[in-house]
Amino acid sequence: MACLHDHSCEDHDCSSDWSLYKNIDLPRVSALNEATPGSVKSVFKAWEHRLNSSGDHLESNDGDPELLVFIPFTSDVKIKSISIIGGPDGTSPSKMRAFINREGIDFSDAQSMQAVQEWDLAENLQGVLEYQTRYSKFQGVANITLHFPDNYGGDSTQIHYIGLKGEATQLKRDVVATIVYEITPNPSDHKTRAEGGAGFSHVE
Secondary structure (H helix, E strand, O other), X not given: OEEEOOOOHHHOOOOHHHEOHHHEXXXXXXXXXXXXXXXXXXXXXXXXXXXXXXXXXXXXXXXXOOEEEEEEEEEEEEEEEEEEEEOOOOOOEXXXXXXXXXXXXXXXXXXXXXXXXXXXXXOOOOOOEEEEOOHHHOOOEEEEEEEEOOEOOOOOOEEEEEEEEEEEOXXXXXXHHHHHHHHOOOHHHXXXXXXXXXXXXXXX
């Protein structure tokens, strides 16, 4: 199911508040069959910059439109929708398949495995479509692999933007450790003052 943005996105869930861009472990993002190694990282950007075409894009090798994109997260997330902006002249992907928490998938695996969900994609050059997930199946996602098996007839497949909407379900480990420390203060780090006759101390 695709959502057409015929409303003011600032008043709806389309806003950058729901973007999972900052939760993506970008250094570990990878793709199979990309014509330019490492170019997959360029398609992940802030929601408000999704139409910025001045940078690089992900493109498959000529004569082979198939792409496989591995996206790990810095913490578990819930994914509610996915947005794909493809290229012009038949290079936009025409189908997308998703696999959850399966690392190391190759094309042979993707073709033989049952996807968690599949979508038929429209050509979305203006970034006005997003595809809803079966939300109950996209909980506790540590990583997601997106398989794009075909396009609209171009010699290669181009992807200019991949957007994921949802929410993080837990904090990063280093943040959690800091919070645990703060809620268990070291008495030597604080001055205490007995309140007159009340029988308790006040931590300043």
